[in-house]
Amino acid sequence: xxxxxxDSYQPTPRTRLKRLPKRAHYDRQTVHAILDAGFVCHVxxxxxxxxxxxxxxxxxxxxxxxxxxxxxSRMLRNIAAGVPVCLTVTHIDGFVMARSGFHxxxxxxSVMALGxxxxxxxxxEKEQALDAFxxxxxxxxVRELRPPTRQELKxxxxxxxxxxxxxxxxxxxxxxxDEPDYALPVWAGVLPIATAFGPAEADPKxxxxxxxxxxxxxFRLEPK
Amino acid sequence: xxxxxxDSYQPTPRTRLKRLPKRAHYDRQTVHAILDAGFVCHVxxxxxxxxxxxxxxxxxxxxxxxxxxxxxSRMLRNIAAGVPVCLTVTHIDGFVMARSGFHxxxxxxSVMALGxxxxxxxxxEKEQALDAFxxxxxxxxVRELRPPTRQELKxxxxxxxxxxxxxxxxxxxxxxxDEPDYALPVWAGVLPIATAFGPAEADPKxxxxxxxxxxxxxFRLEPK
Numbered sequence: 001x002x003x004x005x006x007d008s009y010q011p012t013p014r015t016r017l018k019r020l021p022k023r024a025h026y027d028r029q030t031v032h033a034i035l036d037a038g039f040v041c042h043v044x045x046x047x048x049x050x051x052x053x054x055x056x057x058x059x060x061x062x063x064x065x066x067x068x069x070x071x072x073s074r075m076l077r078n079i080a081a082g083v084p085v086c087l088t089v090t091h092i093d094g095f096v097m098a099r100s101g102f103h104x105x106x107x108x109x110s111v112m113a114l115g116x117x118x119x120x121x122x123x124x125e126k127e128q129a130l131d132a133f134x135x136x137x138x139x140x141x142v143r144e145l146r147p148p149t150r151q152e153l154k155x156x157x158x159x160x161x162x163x164x165x166x167x168x169x170x171x172x173x174x175x176x177x178d179e180p181d182y183a184l185p186v187w188a189g190v191l192p193i194a195t196a197f198g199p200a201e202a203d204p205k206x207x208x209x210x211x212x213x214x215x216x217x218x219f220r221l222e223p224k
Numbered sequence: 225x226x227x228x229x230x231d232s233y234q235p236t237p238r239t240r241l242k243r244l245p246k247r248a249h250y251d252r253q254t255v256h257a258i259l260d261a262g263f264v265c266h267v268x269x270x271x272x273x274x275x276x277x278x279x280x281x282x283x284x285x286x287x288x289x290x291x292x293x294x295x296x297s298r299m300l301r302n303i304a305a306g307v308p309v310c311l312t313v314t315h316i317d318g319f320v321m322a323r324s325g326f327h328x329x330x331x332x333x334s335v336m337a338l339g340x341x342x343x344x345x346x347x348x349e350k351e352q353a354l355d356a357f358x359x360x361x362x363x364x365x366v367r368e369l370r371p372p373t374r375q376e377l378k379x380x381x382x383x384x385x386x387x388x389x390x391x392x393x394x395x396x397x398x399x400x401x402d403e404p405d406y407a408l409p410v411w412a413g414v415l416p417i418a419t420a421f422g423p424a425e426a427d428p429k430x431x432x433x434x435x436x437x438x439x440x441x442x443f444r445l446e447p448k
Contacts, residue, residue: 014274019296040316040330042266044275050238051275053268053312055334072243088277092264092419097440101358101369102376106264110279134325144410145325152326174427186368187434188427191443196420200321203398203412210411216321219415 014114015167025168028063034111034168035060035089037221039137043067044086045078058087059133060163065113066120066129068158076157080119085161087113095191098175099184105175107190111168117161126158138215195221238338239391249392252287258335258392259284259313261445263361267291268310269302282311283357284387289337290344290353292382300381304343309385311337319415322399323408329399331414335392341385350382362439419445 008027009015017024025031041058044051054075058067065087069076079085094107120126131142148156175188197219200212232251233239241248249255265282268275278299282291289311293300303309318331344350355366372380399412421443424436 018298019294040314042268042277042279042312042314044266044268044277044310046270046273046275049270050308050338051268051270051310052338053266053277053310053336055266055312055314055332057330070243074242084274086268086275086277088266088279090264090266090279095361095421097362097365097424099370100372100376101354101366102372102380104358106281108279112277114274114276130325134328137319138321141321142325146323146405146408146410148324148326152324156326174425174429177429181370182429183431184370185431185434186370187437187440188430190425190427191422191440192425194420195316196418197319198415201398201414201416203414205398205401205406206412207407207409210409213411216411216415 009164009166011167012165015112015165017167017169023169023171025170026166030170031111031163031166031168032060034091034109035065037091037109038089039221041065041067041087041089043075043079044088045075045083047078057133058089059136061129061132063163064160065163066133066158066160068130068133068156071155071157073157076159079117079159080157082116085115085117087161092193093172094193096171096175097188097191099177099181099186099188103175103177103181105171107171107173109168109170111166113161113163114165115161117159120158120160123153126153126156129158129160130156137221138213140215141213144213233388233390235391236389239336239389241391241393247393247395249394250390254394255335255387255390255392256284258315258333259289261315261333262313263445265289265291265311265313267299267303268312269299269307271302281357282313283360285353285356287387288384289387290357290382290384292354292357292380295379295381297381300383303341303383304381306340309339309341311385316417317396318417320395320399321412321415323401323405323410323412327399327401327405329395331395331397333392333394335390337385337387338389339385341383344382344384347377350377350380353382353384354380361445362437364439365437368437
């Protein structure tokens with residue numbers, strides 16, 4: 001990102017945090033780091049007045065998030081038709097154990113992005129976007145794989161949404177108790193929560209002699 | 225649950241899975257096990273045509289799910305007013321590494337519940353529900369804590385939603401590749417993904433000599 005570019009998303013009445021505003025972040029660096037630390041989002045969309053929340057994998061490129069699935073998916077067909085969408089990414093980092101039930105909390109990082117998504121219709125752009133998704137997680141894997149067929153690309157829908165109306169929310173650190181409660185004989189602190197990957201389990205049908213690729217050993221999803 | 229009770233939720237046109245129906249489950253046992261294996265859900269609701277997806281903690285009691293927060297929360301105030309809601313719980317269990325990009329997948333367990341939530345207004349019922357939330361995660365903690373004040377209970381909203389229109393979706397196991405692709409020299413299998421808890425970090429302000437409670441050692445969230 002060029003240094004001259006605005007380094008924050010502009011909060012709107014829909015994304016500005018009213019409660020606990022000190023947990024709010026609108027700067028690109030924080031928003032992008034949270035997005036890049038995950039690979040599953042929850043997409044919200046409304047059909048005939050009923051909201052639906054669908055978990056799906058996603059990836060970010062610049063100021064755009066992408067997700068994909070079957071061209072027959074109800075979620076994707078509705079979204080590509082231009083309905084308003086909310087994409088939320090959440091990382092849970094710990095249970096915050098306070099001296100009263102009221103001050104118990106959770107450490108977390110989350111991003112909420114509002115907007116309208118569009119289908120990526122150009123075949124080359126679609127293939128490039130799908131490759132970027134795989135490469136972000138598993139650098140080097142795309143060139144190992146059998147390339148997609150025309151039929152597979154046709155059966156896969158990729159949608160992209162510009163990051164414009166976006167907010168992040170972050171809580172870190174130990175519990176914050178009412179001052180008199182610190183004297184209580186109650187254990188307080190944080191129980192960290194993290195995502196653990198591996199060890200990899202070979203497909204029972206794996207051809208003998210194929211080594212586990214480097215990108216699957218000690219797998220970590222680090223912000224790029 | 226009594227043996228005479230129906231052991232499945234009735235799928236509706238809104239919850240019946242049309243694609244990949246073999247991944248669908250409607251039986252109470254599967255739905256409840258997925259709900260009880262988690263503590264953070266994503267709640268979807270619509271305000272003036274815009275869907276929002278908010279991550280929040282939840283707990284289940286019988287055929288009802290509860291969540292809570294500040295009485296000033298936009299999410300809770302709207303939901304308690306009776307707007308349609310979608311509550312989704314997702315556990316990601318592994319990256320499924322196939323021999324083609326197209327057949328890559330994710331192992332997961334998810335539940336989607338549609339309905340209308342209601343505020344728990346009775347003070348005793350509200351306190352009981354909040355206690356149940358803490359006890360489910362940390363058995364024995366409620367009696368260690370400073371009890372809630374009347375003001376704290378007033379400032380906390382608890383909402384409950386009946387589990388009625390519910391579906392679960394589950395994918396497990398190794399990749400499923402196109403038959404000719406099994407001969408390709410590509411590593412295939414599953415990279416397991418799990419949630420790791422601990423070790424606990426004491427509050428810097430913790431009174432010396434207070435031992436870590438048993439329920440925070442080797443913490444696991446097992447389905448009850």
